[in-house]
Amino acid sequence: MRRAAVQAFHTARRAPFRRLLWHPSLPQNFSSHVLGLRTASSSRHEPGAITPLHSGMYFRNFSVALISTLGGIGAWYAYQGESPISRGTFGPGASPVNGGSIQQSRGLTSASVYSNAPNSGSTEVSAAEVTESTRRAVVVDDEGFYSGSIVGDGPLQKTTDDAGRKVLEMLTPDQATEKLRRNEESYIVGRGQGVVRYDVVQSPSNDPIEDDHSEKIVPVPNASTLSGEGGDWMFWGVYDGHSGWTTSAKLRQVLINFVARELNTTYNSAPKSTLPSPESIDSAIKKGFLRLDHEIVHESVDKVLKANSKRVAAELLAPALSGSCALLSFYDSRSKLLRVACTGDSRAVLGRRGPSGKWIATALSSDQTGGNEDEAARIRKEHPGEKDVVMNGRVWGGLEPSRAFGDSFYKWTTDTQEKIKMSFFGRTPSNRCKTPPYVTAEPVVTTTKVEPERGDFVVMATDGLWEMLTNEEVVGLVGQWIDTQASNNSKNNSARKNNSWLTSLFGGPSQGTLPVEKAPADSETGGQRAPVRQRQWGVTANEHQRFVVEDKNAATHLVRNALGGADRDMVCALLTLPSPYSRRYRDDLTVEVIFFGEGAEGGEVVLNREATAPRKEGVRAKL
Secondary structure (H helix, E strand, O other), X not given: OOOOOEOOEOOOOOHHHOOOOOOOOOOOOEEEEEEEOOEOOOOOOOOOOOOOOOOOOOOOOOOHHHHHHHHHOOXXXXXXXXXXXXXXXOOOOOEEOOOOOOOOOOOOOOOOOEEXXXXXXXXXXXXXXXXXXXXEEEEEOOOOEEEEEEEXXXXXXXXOOOOOOEEEEOOOHHHHHHHHOOOOEEEEEEEOOOEEEEEEEEEOOOOOOOEEEEEEEEXXXXXXXXXXXXXXXXXXXXXXXXXXXXXXXXXXXXXXXXXXXXXXXXXXXXOOOOOOOHHHHHHHHHHHHHHHHHHHHHHHHHHHHHHOOHHHHHHHHHHHHOEEEEEEEEEEOOOOEEEEEEEOOOEEEEEEEOOOOOEEEEEOOOOOEOOXXXXXXXXXXXXXXXXXXXXXXXXXXXXXXXXXEEOHHHOOOHHHHHHHHHHOOOXXXXXXXXXXXXXXXXXXXXXXEOOHHHOOEEEEEOHHHHOOOOHHHHHHHHHHHHHHHHHHHHHOHHHHHHHHHHHOOOOOOOOOOOOEOOOOOOOOOOOOOOOHXXXXXXXXXXXXXXXXXXXXXXXXXXXXHHOOOOOHHHHHHHHHOOOOHHHHOOOOEEEEEEEEOOOOEEEEEEEOHHHXXXXXXXXXXXX
């Protein structure tokens, strides 16, 4: 999640925005483009303890050794050369240079290397020599982010220089695609209940990733529905952790169960042959959220004080000391109502075809941060006289989301915090902590009537995606992806079985611009923030220059285009950066795309292998 304001971030291919920062200790003949300027970074708040909770991602821990061996990822190597960097800028007027002190370890190539270093002669090398001895690379330090080419025969050492700079071999486009697709999943939902497919992908920036997600179907008995026919309750959740991954892992494990239990009680208590009121259903969802947060934040303290064990404290208090936003969608197949419960600043957006044939983006949640005027007013009203309760768009000037699970530092009394600190571990209570809690896990719930016959879809994502793309861009990109898949489906008989729902609804691929209705320039944002990364990266290209369709998984398609799309240098550079450097330029990303439609009723949820990363045999759908 975005923790600080950042300055403009430019790609290597945008010459007008380039600026060179000098680093005399970098390798000889390393020619660099500045991709970013100085940034300031900060986390949500201080990290919490770690617990034995298990991650929901297949590859959560990326060690240095693992990074350097997986599929030629080759990262985190720095070169200690004796000669300074060739000082100059890239551009049409620059001259190719010769030289060689860095060895090619495998066949990565570059078209040309330029330098106009002062007091140095310009010697042209042959195309064959450049092809054989040049590699794309990225340099990262506390001042900026650079791309360039490494030329020569010297080895890359597994060391860093005295200034702490890293020289990383940039991923090739194929390697970047492999990394993008490493955690993608897709499932065909053949239950005939209005949902035909959902796609999900995660792309880590933190190490380990702090995001998580979960999905579940709860079959509803016939007697529980007004029509006397059975149906499904379908749940999808994305969880954006901060100060650690333990809270989001806890939500993945149990949040849906807490909510389903409260819904079951509410439906069973309704008069026979009637459905509960909308207010009571919303209340049940909120109760499930709040009960789980109470267990995480307060019941854990009672258990720890009773056990009087630091080991138990480390295990039980970790989800309380870290924090997580939560975005949960609940779809009742009988009523066709979709309820979205939002705690924090993850976001859900509905895509629906309009009369013009283009898609219309409708936000199903608002970003709950201290920068949201409604949220700031609510907090100030709950804590009158406390002038510092919201500062700079953050609670106490520190925590950005105004609603979250965990984050006990903002919920415990000072007495409880002192007990935990004296007996086990913890932070000194803030002198601003006077009338806790200052942060709540109570969600805001919205209800939307889904129209499967119109091919509705919903995108749910942690705020890392919305930092990069607008609502309209996200919906337009999925619409573009659908049109392209439908066109490919009509040409490919083998694809029709899994994608038959596409053929009857949509036409051919979109031409030029995204097929989405543009929001009026003066339209209300509804508390939603603009995609700040576009300003940070200096994105100026128009739609047909920015976006591509290269993936079978709709969620991966969104992440690729969020990271640069058609600008392959941008995509490769952002995916090359290791943690913690990557966190300055992109957040963890978790994206789910849920497709509604009139699919076949077979009763099964099956893995869609063409849009799923290779896994061991026996992988089952999480629904």
